[in-house]
Amino acid sequence: MTDESPAWPLWATEHEAAANAAAQEYGTLALTAPCPSCGASVRPDQRYCENCGADVHPEVGPVARAGVTTEETVKFNRPKASTPPCVECGGEVDADGYCQTCGAKAPSARDHFEAVPASWLAGVCDRGLVHNRNEDAMALWAASEPDRAAVLVICDGVSSSQDSDVAALAAAERARDVLAERRANSSDDRGSNSSNPDDGRWSSSSKPLADADEPDPLSTALIEATAEAQQAVIEHTAPDSPNAASCTLAAAVVEDGLVHWASLGDSRIYFLADDAHVQLSTDHSVAEELIRGGASRVEAENSLQAHAITRWLGRDADNIVPDTGVFAAPSDGWLLLCTDGLWNYASEPTALAEQLQAASAESDEPVKIARQLVRWANSQGGKDNITVALARLAANLNRTPQAPSDDLNEPAAGASASSTSVEEKD
Incomplete structure (x- = not known):
C-alpha cells in the first residue's frame, strides 16, 4: 500500500x-x-x-x-421499509446487501423500494436496467381496516433535469400527505357531528355521481395536492439551477370502488378487469397530440418526440393544473398507476391487462403482482425507471360508471387543450 x-x-x-x-x-x-x-x-x-x-x-x-450529493437526497432517498426480497429470485437479502439464495447484490434503497400499506394495496418502484439512477417516485397511503380507502401517487422525474430524483419523491410524498390529511380532517368533522354510517369517508364519496351538480370536493383536493407537489419540487430545486428539476404526476383517491384521479404528464392510470380495460388518464405529450391529429398509436408512440411532455411539475412549468376525473368500478378489478417504464412495453389497455393477468397467475397479492410486472418490464429491456402501484377494487354497483366512450379499451375523454410548451422527458 x-x-x-x-x-x-x-x-x-x-x-x-x-x-x-x-x-x-x-x-x-x-x-x-x-x-x-x-x-x-x-x-x-x-x-x-x-x-x-x-x-x-x-x-x-x-x-x-x-x-449522496445533497442533504435533500439524504432525506428523501432514505429506506422506506424493511429490506425487500431479492429482485432477481425473490430470496432473502442478508444484512451485507447480497441475496442468500442467488448471490445477487441488492439495489440501493432508492434504486428499488416497495410499499404495502394494506392487503389490497401495494406498489414497487425500480431503477430499471439502463438508467444510472431511479428518478421515479411513489407514495401510498391506506386507511385502517375495515375502511377501504387509499391514496396512490406516482411521479416520473425528467431525466434531462437536475435533481429530478429528489424532486419527484418530494412531490409524491407531499401530494400523498395532503390527500391523506384531507381524509383525516373529513373523518374528524363528520365523526363528531353525525351518526351516518358513511362517517369517516371523504365527503364526496356518499354522493351518487349522477346527482353531483356541484364540483367534486375530491377533484378540488387533487388539484390542491398537485399545487403542493409543485411547491415541493421548487423547494428541492437549487435556485441557480440552469435546468430545473421537473416531473410528471399521477394520483388517485380510492373509496369503496370509487376512484377520483388526477394526471399531469404521461404517467398513466388504468382500470383493468376481466370485462373492462380502461385507460382513465390521457397523456400530456407530443405523442398524444399526434394521435389527436390522426396518427396511429403505434406511429405516434414511436416518433422521435414520443416522450416529450407538454405539462409537468417544476419551476419552469407554465400549467400545473392536472386533468381530473371520477370512475366507478363496474366490476371487481384493479386500479393500476404506472410510469412509462411499464406502459412503454404494453401501451394499449388490453395489452397491459394481459400482462397483469399473467403476473397474477401465481398470486393475487398486489405486491407480488407489481413485482412481476416490474420484472417483465425489465425482461423487455428495462430502458426506463419502472413504477407500478396497484389497488384491488370491488365493484361499485351503486354508482354510475364514468366510461370514456362506448369502447372501454379507449383512453378516457375530457383531455385538455394542447400546450405550446414541450419538455423532452428522456
Whole structure:
C-alpha cells in the first residue's frame, strides 16, 4: 500500500469528507483503495472485496450507503421499509446487501423500494436496467381496516433535469400527505357531528355521481395536492439551477370502488378487469397530440418526440393544473398507476391487462403482482425507471360508471387543450 492510498477502513472519519467530495453524479464513487488481502480496487461503499471476498472493514459494522450529493437526497432517498426480497429470485437479502439464495447484490434503497400499506394495496418502484439512477417516485397511503380507502401517487422525474430524483419523491410524498390529511380532517368533522354510517369517508364519496351538480370536493383536493407537489419540487430545486428539476404526476383517491384521479404528464392510470380495460388518464405529450391529429398509436408512440411532455411539475412549468376525473368500478378489478417504464412495453389497455393477468397467475397479492410486472418490464429491456402501484377494487354497483366512450379499451375523454410548451422527458 502506497503512502497515497487511504487508510482502512475507507469510510474512516478522516476520509469521509474526501469520499463525499469525490462522489460523482448518480452516486458513483471515484475514490477506491486496494484490498488489504489481494490488492484489487475496492470502493468505499463495498463491505467485501468483489475479487477475493475479504471483509475490508472487520472493525466496523454495517455501513450506510455513501455517495449522496445533497442533504435533500439524504432525506428523501432514505429506506422506506424493511429490506425487500431479492429482485432477481425473490430470496432473502442478508444484512451485507447480497441475496442468500442467488448471490445477487441488492439495489440501493432508492434504486428499488416497495410499499404495502394494506392487503389490497401495494406498489414497487425500480431503477430499471439502463438508467444510472431511479428518478421515479411513489407514495401510498391506506386507511385502517375495515375502511377501504387509499391514496396512490406516482411521479416520473425528467431525466434531462437536475435533481429530478429528489424532486419527484418530494412531490409524491407531499401530494400523498395532503390527500391523506384531507381524509383525516373529513373523518374528524363528520365523526363528531353525525351518526351516518358513511362517517369517516371523504365527503364526496356518499354522493351518487349522477346527482353531483356541484364540483367534486375530491377533484378540488387533487388539484390542491398537485399545487403542493409543485411547491415541493421548487423547494428541492437549487435556485441557480440552469435546468430545473421537473416531473410528471399521477394520483388517485380510492373509496369503496370509487376512484377520483388526477394526471399531469404521461404517467398513466388504468382500470383493468376481466370485462373492462380502461385507460382513465390521457397523456400530456407530443405523442398524444399526434394521435389527436390522426396518427396511429403505434406511429405516434414511436416518433422521435414520443416522450416529450407538454405539462409537468417544476419551476419552469407554465400549467400545473392536472386533468381530473371520477370512475366507478363496474366490476371487481384493479386500479393500476404506472410510469412509462411499464406502459412503454404494453401501451394499449388490453395489452397491459394481459400482462397483469399473467403476473397474477401465481398470486393475487398486489405486491407480488407489481413485482412481476416490474420484472417483465425489465425482461423487455428495462430502458426506463419502472413504477407500478396497484389497488384491488370491488365493484361499485351503486354508482354510475364514468366510461370514456362506448369502447372501454379507449383512453378516457375530457383531455385538455394542447400546450405550446414541450419538455423532452428522456
